Amino acid sequence: MSDYFSLMFTVVLLSLVVNIGIALYGIFIKPSLVKKFIALTIFSDSINSFAIALGFRRVTGSYPGVAVLSDVPRGVEELRHFSTASVDPLPQALVLTAIVIGLAVYMFLTGLIMLYYRHYGTTRVDAARGGSRE
Template structure:
């Protein structure tokens, strides 16, 4: 039943790790500041998608389903079923915060890169090593 889900999760985990490795390579090895910046956004996005993955719950159905709670909840059993099926909301709140912070950081970096371009006429860091 859950072997497909396990396979999917493993694939996602591996691709997540590969993503982080590639983006770190991009940040440190690419000479262009814009490419470094793109690699950095890939890095933070893969970290954030890892957090979304944490919230995943294995439901008795074997696949994610939309959890519905009858309101008002009829019994304790209803509540328990809802909690076991619903996606954990905390990682999503964390990711929301992290994304907003990332937005500010990215805006700042883009501003710096534009200033750099204004002074040197290029975004390459070949002359000055980072």
């Protein structure tokens, strides 16, 4: 049973790695800036999910809880119990930071792509190589 869990968890992680590869391929190959942008968001979301999955841990006999105390602890034993039953909060905090910075980058890129479209009338990257400039 435990081996089955391990296997499925590894399959999820490896499929995220494959997802990262496909997103990278989209960033490199697709000529349209909008499609590159979508591939970039998939790339960063896959990496974030991967980091969250690395923070997962197993608890004997039940499922792990979220890293939030549901009530004010009344003793040190309660805190010990909390730390044995909760998932790792550190990847979640780091991914929160990554999401915010990613959002900042996306906003700037969206503005750039829209200006590009207004100037060239297309979002294909080869338009900027001369020739089709208005």
